Amino acid sequence: MELIWFFKTLNKYIASYKGQFILLFICLIFDAAFDSVFRASLKFIIDAAIVPQNYSLLVLILSLLVVGAILYACIGLLGIFLGARLGILITNNIRHSLFEHLQSLSMEFFGRRSAGDIVNCLIADVQKVENGVITMGLTVVVLELSNFLFSLAFLFLLNWQLALLSLIGLTLCTIAPIKIASLATEVGYKLLQKEGQIASVIEENILSQTVVKIFGLENQMTKDFATDLNDLKQVYVRATFLSYLVQKVPMIGFVLTQLIVLSIGAVMTYQNIISVGTLASFQVLMLGLNLNILGLTSSLPAFIDGVAGLQRISDILSETPAVQDAADAIDLPHFSSEINFEDVTFSYSQDRGGVKNLSLKIRPGDFAVFVGQSGAGKSTIVNLLTRFYEPDKGRILFDGVDLRHASIRSLRSQIGLVSQDVILFNSSVRENIRMGYLEATDEQVEAAAKDAEIHQFILSLPQGYDTLVGDRGGQLSGGQRQRIALARALVRNPAILILDEATSALDPATEAKILTTIEHISKERTVIFITHRIANALLADVTYVMENGSLVVSD
Numbered sequence: 295m296e297l298i299w300f301f302k303t304l305n306k307y308i309a310s311y312k313g314q315f316i317l318l319f320i321c322l323i324f325d326a327a328f329d330s331v332f333r334a335s336l337k338f339i340i341d342a343a344i345v346p347q348n349y350s351l352l353v354l355i356l357s358l359l360v361v362g363a364i365l366y367a368c369i370g371l372l373g374i375f376l377g378a379r380l381g382i383l384i385t386n387n388i389r390h391s392l393f394e395h396l397q398s399l400s401m402e403f404f405g406r407r408s409a410g411d412i413v414n415c416l417i418a419d420v421q422k423v424e425n426g427v428i429t430m431g432l433t434v435v436v437l438e439l440s441n442f443l444f445s446l447a448f449l450f451l452l453n454w455q456l457a458l459l460s461l462i463g464l465t466l467c468t469i470a471p472i473k474i475a476s477l478a479t480e481v482g483y484k485l486l487q488k489e490g491q492i493a494s495v496i497e498e499n500i501l502s503q504t505v506v507k508i509f510g511l512e513n514q515m516t517k518d519f520a521t522d523l524n525d526l527k528q529v530y531v532r533a534t535f536l537s538y539l540v541q542k543v544p545m546i547g548f549v550l551t552q553l554i555v556l557s558i559g560a561v562m563t564y565q566n567i568i569s570v571g572t573l574a575s576f577q578v579l580m581l582g583l584n585l586n587i588l589g590l591t592s593s594l595p596a597f598i599d600g601v602a603g604l605q606r607i608s609d610i611l612s613e614t615p616a617v618q619d620a621a622d623a624i625d626l627p628h629f630s631s632e633i634n635f636e637d638v639t640f641s642y643s644q645d646r647g648g649v650k651n652l653s654l655k656i657r658p659g660d661f662a663v664f665v666g667q668s669g670a671g672k673s674t675i676v677n678l679l680t681r682f683y684e685p686d687k688g689r690i691l692f693d694g695v696d697l698r699h700a701s702i703r704s705l706r707s708q709i710g711l712v713s714q715d716v717i718l719f720n721s722s723v724r725e726n727i728r729m730g731y732l733e734a735t736d737e738q739v740e741a742a743a744k745d746a747e748i749h750q751f752i753l754s755l756p757q758g759y760d761t762l763v764g765d766r767g768g769q770l771s772g773g774q775r776q777r778i779a780l781a782r783a784l785v786r787n788p789a790i791l792i793l794d795e796a797t798s799a800l801d802p803a804t805e806a807k808i809l810t811t812i813e814h815i816s817k818e819r820t821v822i823f824i825t826h827r828i829a830n831a832l833l834a835d836v837t838y839v840m841e842n843g844s845l846v847v848s849d
């Protein structure tokens with residue numbers, strides 16, 4: 295069952311490269327066929343050329359083998375090239391599917407799964423699939439299995455009784471570790487989960503270095519990390535032990551089989567039932583089989599890792615977005631009438647906060663200010679209006695259309711958001727602002743920067759608008775980041791501008807200037823302004839005061 299799942303899943307990523315795979319398999323089969331012919335040729339060299347001293351036949355056989363060896367080398371090189379090419383093509387294909395799927399998932403998913411774990415899946419797990427399933431898996435399996443089949447065919451041609459005995463022994467050796475293999479896959483999956491956890495701990499630690507340093511948490515963090523590493527060690531040892539057990543059990547069985555076959559073969563040679571050439575060739579072929587089994591079984595640990603990696607990849611790919619377009623979703627026209635929260639209730643999870651029985655209206659051109667203590671539910675309103683989450687009860691109407699029936703893109707294209715946590719990309723200032731509207735001209739980018747009171751500062755940077763802002767905008771101050779994020783929202787020229795604590799990091803003079811701009815802007819658009827500073831409510835056409843997820847005053 296698991297095997298069917300495995301091949302079905304894998305097939306999705308390799309289907310488009312069928313032609314190249316077939317070529318690769320042809321190379322591998324040729325490789326295997328030559329190996330077996332080479333070993334079987336020993337019988338003819340001994341029985342037909344050496345014993346009767348037929349030198350011309352010896353030269354002929356050796357010449358044919360030289361030609362075969364040259365072809366073998368060339369085709370082998372082609373196989374290696376194709377294997378490497380297919381490996382990266384499939385790795386990229388899986389990474390692309392994962393990345394594309396991640397873009398479609400809702401905020402609920404990103405709240406639930408840690409970033410480090412997801413990164414680990416995209417990088418390390420995908421690499422394990424490539425290594426285990428493509429390089430060590432399909433390639434080795436095809437090569438060794440065809441080698442095995444060719445050798446077996448030659449064994450039957452040499453002496454069917456001995457060949458049958460070998461086959462029975464080999465079958466038993468192969469079946470023996472099946473149970474261990476399924477256990478090894480299970481533990482292998484746990485190992486990858488643990489590695490994902492370790493990656494999230496590292497990521498969290500790097501991102502929180504200011505807190506770590508100021509509170510002197512270095513030792514505590516290192517101690518906690520050592521505990522995580524210890525947990526990893528235990529799972530790792532179990533997983534590795536089981537993987538190698540899967541590999542070793544058939545090997546031991548095979549050595550025993552070979553000893554039995556050699557003993558019986560020797561007795562048959564004494565009794566002239568088979569020739570010396572047959573016995574020698576049989577043993578060389580059997581040794582070859584031994585190597586094939588070694589090749590197959592030594593690829594098993596990597597293969598098991600690869601299957602576990604594929605399971606983790608499938609876990610992410612089978613996630614469905616908590617919020618997505620309905621089949622009959624309609625495109626919202628430009629905002630013109632009102633946004634209406636009708637008795638909306640939402641909580642992030644059963645025991646977490648949100649909003650309760652919320653009813654409010656926002657009209658075009660409104661400057662709506664939301665105030666309230668921390669955790670009152672202000673940002674949750676933004677999360678619902680942007681459809682990052684959906685109400686548990688009640689509905690949100692946008693010009694009379696329930697947001698559940700509207701296309702997400704048509705809604706979000708009308709919104710410019712500056713969120714509490716400013717997120718900038720590791721690219722230039724210009725590119726960061728342009729993210730708000732990808733078609734924006736340089737003039738539009740600069741106009742937005744002027745409105746956000748950041749133009750002069752950008753010009754003072756070494757490369758002006760082309761200056762890189764660093765990872766997550768780390769080379770800028772908190773206030774500068776906020777203003778670039780504001781410019782990014784403004785360049786979009788949105789119908790609804792949402793500012794969630796968007797001026798909290800600014801000095802009073804800059805904040806006052808920006809508020810004047812926003813007041814000016816709000817003449818042509820709707821502004822939703824979330825703030826802790828009650829004084830900002832003076833700017834409002836309508837003010838909502840929130841407490842514990844509910845509206846307590848609206849004016």
Ligand SMILES: Nc1ncnc2c1ncn2[C@@H]1O[C@H](COP(=O)(O)OP(=O)(O)OP(=O)(O)O)[C@@H](O)[C@H]1O
Pocket residue numbers: 405642643646647648666667668669670671672673674675714
């Ligand atoms: N992603 C989340 N998962 C679970 N609970 C959340 C999440 N975001 C917010 N909450 C909870 O929902 C409640 C409302 O949070 P919200 O962010 O809307 O408050 P807020 O009024 O914007 O607060 P602040 O002024 O501090 O930003 C809080 O109790 C908070 O703990």
